Amino acid sequence: MKLLLVDDEPLARERLRALIQESFDDIDIVAEAADGVQALAEAGKHLPDVVLLDVRMPGMDGIETARHLAQLEPPPAVIFTTAYDDYALEAFGVHALGYLLKPIKQDKLEAALQSVIKPNRAQIAALKDGVEKSTRTHISARVRGNLVLIKLSDVFYFQADQKYITVRHRDGEVLIEEALKDLENEFAPRFIRIHRNALVALDAIAAVERDALGRTVVRLRDIDESLEVSRRHLADLRELLKAI
Numbered sequence: 752m753k754l755l756l757v758d759d760e761p762l763a764r765e766r767l768r769a770l771i772q773e774s775f776d777d778i779d780i781v782a783e784a785a786d787g788v789q790a791l792a793e794a795g796k797h798l799p800d801v802v803l804l805d806v807r808m809p810g811m812d813g814i815e816t817a818r819h820l821a822q823l824e825p826p827p828a829v830i831f832t833t834a835y836d837d838y839a840l841e842a843f844g845v846h847a848l849g850y851l852l853k854p855i856k857q858d859k860l861e862a863a864l865q866s867v868i869k870p871n872r873a874q875i876a877a878l879k880d881g882v883e884k885s886t887r888t889h890i891s892a893r894v895r896g897n898l899v900l901i902k903l904s905d906v907f908y909f910q911a912d913q914k915y916i917t918v919r920h921r922d923g924e925v926l927i928e929e930a931l932k933d934l935e936n937e938f939a940p941r942f943i944r945i946h947r948n949a950l951v952a953l954d955a956i957a958a959v960e961r962d963a964l965g966r967t968v969v970r971l972r973d974i975d976e977s978l979e980v981s982r983r984h985l986a987d988l989r990e991l992l993k994a995i
Contacts, residue, residue: 752864755799756783757790757816758832759808763853767803767832770857775864787811788889788900791819795898799827801867803851806833811888819891823898828867886937890918892925899925903941907955907971908978909934911948921973945969945980945988953995959988 754771758764764783771778781797784790786808794802802820806813817829831850849863889900905921911931918925935944942950957972959980967985968977980988 752778752801752867753781753797753799754778754864755790755793755797755802755827756780757785757787757802757808757813758805759785760805761785763805763832767855767860770855770860771864774857774861778864787813787816787819790816791891791898791900794820794823794827798823798825801828801830801864803830803832806831815887815889818887819889819898819900822891822893824893824896830863830867890920890925890927892918892927894925901925903938906942907952907974907976909942909950910978919974919976940991943984943988943991945978945984947981947983949978951978953991956992959992 752775756764756767756771758767764785768780768783771780781799782793784793788811790802790804793799802817804813804817804820808816813831813833817831820827820829829849832853832855833850834853849867851859851863888903890903890906892899892901901918901920901922907919907921909931910917910919914928915926916929916931916934918927931944931948931950935942935950938950940953942952945951951969951971955971955973956969958970960968960970962968962977967980967982969980969988970977
């Protein structure tokens with residue numbers, strides 16, 4: 752079994768490593784990570800069977816990290832480590848995958864690792880449902896089999912086209928399979944709907960103006976692009992821009 756160890760505290764990782772090496776000959780700790788972004792990079796590189804994942808970490812926390820891990824193919828099993836049992840149970844339906852309370856005891860760790868299996872579709876769905884309330888700091892997309900992370904602060908807009916969403920960001924664009932309504936609910940008021948098929952980052956709007964065809968459009972900062980604003984959403988957009 753290949754295992755990825757994720758905790759922002761070096762002493763915590765050291766203790767877990769010692770407990771695992773003492774109890775298991777058939778578990779290979781393939782990598783360690785101190786935060787969510789590093790964890791995803793290591794997971795994409797090593798494709799671990801299981802991830803021991805701290806919940807409270809600076810930057811991208813364990814909840815968001817787990818949400819992105821679920822997109823890997825195949826997805827690893829996730830065991831959360833946390834000092835907050837009520838928080839763990841209420842925040843992300845952790846019963847579907849498992850959790851360990853800190854300080855972690857050897858018998859509990861052994862039981863969790865012995866029972867771990869790769870999550871099925873229902874478990875992955877439970878994980879995603881459980882972390883819906885967690886607002887992501889990154890968008891993840893699979894590009895040519897690899898997991899790519901885009902900082903939310905680098906996203907200009909989301910635009911729907913049938914079942915895919917185009918994520919336009921500073922370094923280009925990627926496609927994701929999510930509902931525009933879900934993105935709107937998660938990222939409001941940072942992003943505002945300007946059309947039935949488009950959400951735009953408020954701080955990416957340079958101006959609201961008329962184009963050569965007489966349509967109302969938003970002109971974006973830093974990129975030479977404009978997006979049409981529908982009549983239905985124009986009043987809300989202008990009101991919000993006045994407020995800021």
